[in-house]
Amino acid sequence: MTATTPQTPPMLRLEGVCKHFTLHHQNALDLPVFEDVALDVHAGECVVLDGASGLGKSTLLKMVYANYRTSAGRITVQSAAGPVDVTQASPREMVRLRRDTIGYVSQFLRVIPRVSALDVVAEPLAEDAEGAENAPEHLEAAREEARRWLTRLRIPERLWHLPPATFSGGEQQRINIARNMIKPKPLLLLDEPTASLDAANTDTVIALIREATARGAATVGIFHDAEVGAAVATRRVNVGEFRSKA
Ligand SMILES: Nc1ncnc2c1ncn2[C@@H]1O[C@H](COP(=O)(O)OP(=O)(O)O)[C@@H](O)[C@H]1O
């Protein structure tokens, strides 16, 4: 019986992934980072990337999000429409994948000028109904959900209607988390989401990550704080294993 049970494909699969940087301002100096990365991440797993600073943890997440080009190999993400190799995806495919499938909490918030914190957080939910007849109701529901996230992440109500440009590092980081986790996506990439948070907010983020894992998200995370990594990991991978020997 088990022999015929179809295996669910991993939410994320890296095969033969290589990465090197070419430093054009240094006589095209070649900086090797990864040689042959193989990694599967299934729904409901939270894989924590370990390894010293500079080993390539952030680079790995940026390749999955297609912010960085992959030098060789395949990175397959399961979208609702089927598997997509992000190393070959068109810009349009990447937009769709980022909207519906991959959540990415980067280390820093990319501030959108003049947009209030509330709408920065609500936008990923609100945009699903843009142009639709029920858009006004949808926007209000998205804002209501954004208020819940802002409250949970302890952003004082007096800040909700201000653009986050002047917020503190920790406040911006929490806006970034709320914006990128509010829409429940099946793949979550987290790059040091708790780096500038106090203990209470760190605990909240740990709870949010566990809730995402419990609903079946596949997560890959980098955590500066070993205790946070230990609290959320279902598996740990040391990226040192994948380093180029050159
Ligand atoms: N855009 C880039 N151009 C050139 N080198 C880079 C770039 N981004 C990262 N690197 C280099 O790749 C290596 C891995 O960096 P990174 O992924 O940020 O490490 P980690 O997140 O593990 O601290 C470092 O040597 C870093 O200097």
Ligand SMILES: [Mg+2]
């Ligand atoms: Mg990093």
